[in-house]
Amino acid sequence: AQSVTQLGSHVSVSEGALVLLRCNYSSSVPPYLFWYVQYPNQGLQLLLKYTTGATLVKGINGFEAEFKKSETSFHLTKPSAHMSDAAEYFCAVSERASGTYKYIFGTGTRLKVLA
Amino acid sequence: DTGVSQDPRHKITKRGQNVTFRCDPISEHNRLYWYRQTLGQGPEFLTYFQNEAQLEKSRLLSDRFSAERPKGSFSTLEIQRTEQGDSAMYLCASSLPTTRDEAFFGQGTRLTVV
Numbered sequence: 001a002q003s004v005t006q007l008g009s010h011v012s013v014s015e016g017a018l019v020l021l022r023c024n025y026s027s028s029v030p031p032y033l034f035w036y037v038q039y040p041n042q043g044l045q046l047l048l049k050y051t052t053g054a055t056l057v058k059g060i061n062g063f064e065a066e067f068k069k070s071e072t073s074f075h076l077t078k079p080s081a082h083m084s085d086a087a088e089y090f091c092a093v094s095e096r097a098s099g100t101y102k103y104i105f106g107t108g109t110r111l112k113v114l115a
Numbered sequence: 116d117t118g119v120s121q122d123p124r125h126k127i128t129k130r131g132q133n134v135t136f137r138c139d140p141i142s143e144h145n146r147l148y149w150y151r152q153t154l155g156q157g158p159e160f161l162t163y164f165q166n167e168a169q170l171e172k173s174r175l176l177s178d179r180f181s182a183e184r185p186k187g188s189f190s191t192l193e194i195q196r197t198e199q200g201d202s203a204m205y206l207c208a209s210s211l212p213t214t215r216d217e218a219f220f221g222q223g224t225r226l227t228v229v
Contacts, residue, residue, distance in 0.1 A: 034217060044208075102171070108155075
């Protein structure tokens with residue numbers, strides 16, 4: 001079975017500082033990996049995804065993530081945090097084995113940006 | 116079509132009452148998913164439709180829960196005899212039939228059972 005672990009339920013960074021949100025996955029097949037962002041009382045918005053090909057994936061709002069098979073990781077980064085980045089971030093793996101392609105989500109990381 | 120639409124956005128109900136939520140997916144998306152999200156947790160898969168066929172149900176979906184997708188368009192999720200433990204955000208998502216496509220989520224229905 002596939003699973004996702006997000007290290008750090010809360011992360012605080014200063015405005016302008018590097019953002020690093022960690023995600024490790026477990027999968028018996030090559031994974032499809034996703035990062036979603038959720039603002040309070042809202043649904044989830046896709047930031048970026050990895051399916052195949054280039055391991056460094058660029059997304060919206062200046063975010064990027066690197067798929068590292070050897071480390072089973074898919075960490076999310078942004079060079080310079082903005083106040084508007086404060087939100088909850090979820091890493092997810094698409095479970096393809098069942099044929100449904102449903103997502104298995106991590107427990108989320110709440111990002112706080114300090115002025 | 117601006118995205119996945121869910122109605123209502125918020126629902127407060129008394130324990131024991133029945134509630135029904137509606138999801139309108141993006142029109143060309145044939146895959147539709149329901150997830151449940153409780154405070155401090157990531158969304159958990161409940162059920163999946165491909166067109167009108169319900170192809171998978173999670174063990175989280177007790178017999179008090181039922182979902183339908185008549186004609187492969189909108190979907191409804193009904194909870195009968197609600198319990199306080201049903202309080203959560205219920206998220207609907209849809210996606211295209213190609214396997215690598217991401218799911219687009221609605222804004223969710225927040226259910227509070229009092």
